[in-house]
Amino acid sequence: MKDLAGKVAVITGGAGGIGRCIVAELAEAGARCVVSDMDDEWGQLVVAEIERGGGEAFYVSTDITDSCEVSSLFAETVRKFGSVDIVVNVPDIQVLGPLHELKEDHWDKKVDVALHGAFLVCTEAARIMLSQGRGGRIICISSTGGFLARPGHGPHSASKAALNAMVRAMALELGEHGITVNAVAPGGTDVVGPSRKGGFKPGQTDKILEVMPVKELVHPEAHAHAVAYLASERASFVTGQVLVVDGGFIAGKLTVGGEIEDTVPAGLDSMRGTDGGDV
Amino acid sequence: MVHEFQDTSVLVVGASGLMGGEIAAAFARAGARVMLSDIDGSGAEGRVEELRGEGCDVAFHRADVTDAADVHDLLRHTLEALGGIDVVVNAADVRVFGPAVDVREERWKAKIEVAFKPFFLLFGGVARHWIEEGRTGRMISISSTESTIPYPGSVAESAAKAGVDILTRVMACELGPSGITVNAIAPGMTRKRQEDPGFSAEYIESYMHHIPLGRAGEEREIVDAVFFLASSAGSYVNGQTLVVDGGYSAGIPALQVSGEPPTQWLGFDRDREGV
Numbered sequence: 001m002k003d004l005a006g007k008v009a010v011i012t013g014g015a016g017g018i019g020r021c022i023v024a025e026l027a028e029a030g031a032r033c034v035v036s037d038m039d040d041e042w043g044q045l046v047v048a049e050i051e052r053g054g055g056e057a058f059y060v061s062t063d064i065t066d067s068c069e070v071s072s073l074f075a076e077t078v079r080k081f082g083s084v085d086i087v088v089n090v091p092d093i094q095v096l097g098p099l100h101e102l103k104e105d106h107w108d109k110k111v112d113v114a115l116h117g118a119f120l121v122c123t124e125a126a127r128i129m130l131s132q133g134r135g136g137r138i139i140c141i142s143s144t145g146g147f148l149a150r151p152g153h154g155p156h157s158a159s160k161a162a163l164n165a166m167v168r169a170m171a172l173e174l175g176e177h178g179i180t181v182n183a184v185a186p187g188g189t190d191v192v193g194p195s196r197k198g199g200f201k202p203g204q205t206d207k208i209l210e211v212m213p214v215k216e217l218v219h220p221e222a223h224a225h226a227v228a229y230l231a232s233e234r235a236s237f238v239t240g241q242v243l244v245v246d247g248g249f250i251a252g253k254l255t256v257g258g259e260i261e262d263t264v265p266a267g268l269d270s271m272r273g274t275d276g277g278d279v
Numbered sequence: 280m281v282h283e284f285q286d287t288s289v290l291v292v293g294a295s296g297l298m299g300g301e302i303a304a305a306f307a308r309a310g311a312r313v314m315l316s317d318i319d320g321s322g323a324e325g326r327v328e329e330l331r332g333e334g335c336d337v338a339f340h341r342a343d344v345t346d347a348a349d350v351h352d353l354l355r356h357t358l359e360a361l362g363g364i365d366v367v368v369n370a371a372d373v374r375v376f377g378p379a380v381d382v383r384e385e386r387w388k389a390k391i392e393v394a395f396k397p398f399f400l401l402f403g404g405v406a407r408h409w410i411e412e413g414r415t416g417r418m419i420s421i422s423s424t425e426s427t428i429p430y431p432g433s434v435a436e437s438a439a440k441a442g443v444d445i446l447t448r449v450m451a452c453e454l455g456p457s458g459i460t461v462n463a464i465a466p467g468m469t470r471k472r473q474e475d476p477g478f479s480a481e482y483i484e485s486y487m488h489h490i491p492l493g494r495a496g497e498e499r500e501i502v503d504a505v506f507f508l509a510s511s512a513g514s515y516v517n518g519q520t521l522v523v524d525g526g527y528s529a530g531i532p533a534l535q536v537s538g539e540p541p542t543q544w545l546g547f548d549r550d551r552e553g554v
Binding site: 067098099100101102104107111115116119120122123126127130146147149150151152153154157158159160161162163164165166168169170172173174 | 347378379380382384387388391395396398399400402403404406407410425426429430431432433434437438439440441442444445446448449450451452453454518
């Protein structure tokens with residue numbers, strides 16, 4: 001199933017927990033991958049892994065908050081692989097804290113990476129795809145935080161809600177050129193970053209599972225599957241969407257309501273036909 | 280005459296702008312003590328003169344809402360001048376429209392800064408003050424319909440206002456336990472915006488096409504929504520963006536299905552309808 005054969009994919013944040021799963025999946029589908037990150041050691045390891053599997057990839061160290069570095073990432077991609085067909089923007093940093101107690105430089109850093117960086121990567125990608133004139137796929141990794149407000153998640157929610165809106169607006173602008181713009185919104189995912197930081201602390205996992213309809217943390221591979229779908233021909237009519245992959249985390253409030261009792265209109269038997277004792 | 284906001288102190292940032300100015304003036308005329316603030320005094324200062332002439336209790340203090348020191352000064356000055364703050368309205372904004380591939384990085388960043396920073400600089404500062412003093416109050420931001428309904432060229436506006444909506448909800452979660460409500464208003468087309476030469480006739484006309492009520496809103500109708508959220512009637516509304524747009528965001532009225540309905544309408548056999 002090499003449905004991305006001949007395609008060139010650029011994955012920013014490709015060395016991180018979710019990023020490297022995306023690189024692996026796109027490479028498996030036949031795409032030549034450009035891995036971009038700021039963690040050179042892990043970036044090289046991800047490339048080496050792809051090459052061991054017979055795929056083609058190279059690494060570019062990029063600070064996506066710097067427009068010059070973003071331009072040279074794409075220039076190098078075109079120079080080595082000839083085109084840019086798929087761009088996946090993953091980078092993020094964790095900044096948590098109540099808004100009225102937050103330090104301004106922490107806020108700035110978060111918005112810079114999660115939102116401004118995405119803007120620079122996606123718009124540069126769009127300009128290149130427009131000049132190539134044969135469409136393309138732009139995919140951002142967002143978060144359920146863009147939909148769900150939680151105390152302490154202000155910087156994260158603001159960045160991701162804005163990112164989702166950017167994705168939708170860009171989809172409107174680029175649709176006629178055959179460029180689709182979508183996002184994947186992970187939630188409840190246990191990922192360990194390249195520096196082996198991140199991931200849930202003991203105790204946190206139990207709390208998350210309590211509110212997750214699917215009683216299991218989401219594997220980072222699940223997001224890679226979603227990205228691969230959006231990058232493929234099968235998704236050519238999907239644009240401006242945020243595909244939530246969260247085990248049902250934001251579908252509603254699971255812990256509200258208590259025990260559910262069957263409520264049946266008078267004169268009718270129990271709803272649970274075969275389970276009712278007198279059947 | 281009933282003064283709805285007698286003994287209420289209101290701080291309005293972005294008061295030189297269209298919406299901010301209208302809101303500040305309306306609060307002042309409804310009996311509130313109002314501090315108008317803006318990065319640019321040109322609009323607000325004239326309004327202060329006009330309102331003082333009417334006997335309103337108003338003042339102006341210049342501040343850049345994206346600058347921590349400025350906001351600190353503004354709050355200190357406002358507390359001195361008004362004796363407290365009960366309602367804070369964030370109407371600061373910069374106009375950035377254009378397709379994503381053409382929007383300059385600095386403009387994009389300026390838009391996002393003005394939209395996001397008031398939440399932790401201004402609202403954060405006011406919240407800390409309220410919590411320390413054991414007071415409560417209302418925080419209201421101006422969002423826009425672009426936060427949920429983008430169009431080509433709205434990329435910066437949509438991203439910024441989507442952030443405003445979710446920050447409103449996050450802060451409502453964080454400050455609710457302290458008795459503080461945080462809400463937003465999303466105005467659609469208003470009469471003065473319709474007449475604003477900054478918007479092309481083509482833009483205005485196409486926008487008008489999508490309003491079920493078929494007319495632009497009056498500024499007063501936006502102000503009334505702000506008043507609702509600031510008044511006792513709005514005391515249990517928290518974390519919401521109240522859309523006041525004549526139905527613009529409800530759907531696409533321009534896409535009418537016309538003509539005779541087909542006989543097999545959604546699987547319903549018309550011939551049997553009369554039986």
